[in-house]
Amino acid sequence: MPKRKNSDIKDYTLKNGEKRYKFQTYLGLDDNGKRVMVTRQGFRTYTEANEEYEKLRAKGTQGYTKPKQTTVEEVWKLWFDNYKRHAKEATAHKMEQMYKYHVKPDFGNSYIDKIKPPKIQKWINHLSTTLVQYRSAFNLLNNLIKYSIVMGFASYNPMSRVLVPKKTTKKRRDTKNNYYSSTEEVTKFLEAARNDSEMAYVFFKLLVSTGIRKGEALALKWSDIDFKNNIIHITKTVDVGFHNKELIRSPKTKESTRDVPLSKNLKVDLLKYRSNLYEYIFCKANGEHLSLSTPASWLARIYKNNTELKQITVHGFRHTFATLTLQPGMGNTPKDIQKILGHSTVDMTLNIYTHESKKGQQNVIRSIDALNF
Structure with a gap:
């Protein structure tokens, strides 16, 4: 291999391990008597870098224009x-x-x-x-x-x-209190939701009985529910795309594509509710899926008409499911609930979505069916 004579050309390595070449050279003085130094980099081979080097050196400052700066x-x-x-x-x-x-x-x-x-x-x-x-x-x-x-x-x-400061802002959701800690609280809420509308009742019953996300629930079709084997297939979610247009896409992570169990009580309510011929479970009059903002509107109306209820967010029903199903005596392991929630790690399930329950050490629930909402 011939020895490279141009000592101005240096090689460097990118983070992905690929090698590149760069150089810096003096071209002379410009019309104002200022030294003109140019730097070039990103060449894949020494030969490419050397060719550009020789070209610039041959021209010197003649016809040289300072490169336009980029914003x-x-x-x-x-x-x-x-x-x-x-x-x-x-x-x-x-x-x-x-x-x-x-x-x-x-x-x-x-x-x-x-x-x-x-x-x-x-x-x-x-x-x-x-x-x-x-x-x-x-x-x-x-x-x-x-x-x-x-x-x-x-x-x-x-x-x-730059030193990145430690977090000083609070999360938008108060995760320490954004959940119902007992089946009694859930039952009172669901009674209020039933009085509001059947669709709102079934929607929140679905969330608190399965722990699925709001967007996943809104994207559900009747064909996603296997009533024979009591399974709900989670394969898509409603999300926001360009120009704030809502779209149906695959779930947020690989683990989010999953099957969740269908409890007996939820099954009864879904079959009773199934009165439309549209493919989406929760839909507008024209059959299109509901907007992501609709559940929050339901929730606001329910709380306005039932001021005695503890107020949580729509996402709080996911917290509630995780908390109640992981109580002592329930019989479920964190790994079980991790799979149902679609989390990538058990730590996420334990650290974010579970809280101390009012029932403490009592054997409150032995299965999802036993939640008896």
Whole structure:
């Protein structure tokens, strides 16, 4: 292998292990007497880098124009165009919203190679006090700067000099109190929901009897329920895509595609409720699935008309299911409930979705059927 003579050309390694080449060279003085240094990188081979090096050296400062600086907004458009081709539409939409509301206002018009660590530090310090998912915003800006380096728009990453603060914001949901801790509380709520509407009653009965997510429930079709074997197949969910348009997509994780047991009481209510000929269980008059905002409207109306009820969120019924089914004496293991909830780890089930029950050590429930809602 011939010895490489150009000592200005250096090799470096990307995070994925691939090798690239770069160089920096002096071209001379421009018309204002300023030194012109150029840097190029991203070459796949030494030969490619050397050819570009020789070309620039031959021209010197003649015809040389300083490369146009690139803004964060321009980098975002390039990066996101590629990202959305591989991500689920709902996921890409969330990323687009994160950029629009939390990155663009502060950095959109900034040249990406001129962003300094102090500005980023001030930005992330403030964001940590106002946004629960502030680390996602930080990671997005970091990815954009890394991408700009690969593309040759910037030469170093100022994010490496920024200290990410610890979380200071509270979660939007009070998970410590966002659940019903006894079957009595659930029964009182379901009675109130039945008085509101049959559809609302069956919807919340479904959530608290299975622990499935709101979007998963709204995406259910009658064909997803195996009444013979008492199984509900969870294979899709309602989510939000581009332009805030709701869509049906596959569940959020691999583990979220699952089968959950159909209790006897829920089965009776579903069969009694099954009076429409439409494919979706919860649908509008034209047969389309309900909007993601509809359950919250039901809940608000139920609580307004029944002020004595403890108020929880729609997601709180998932917490309730996990808490009641994991009580001492229930006979279920965390692994059992993890599979039903569609969690990737047991820790998530135990740390997020379970709470101390009022029934304590009493043998309250021995199976999901015994919940007897």
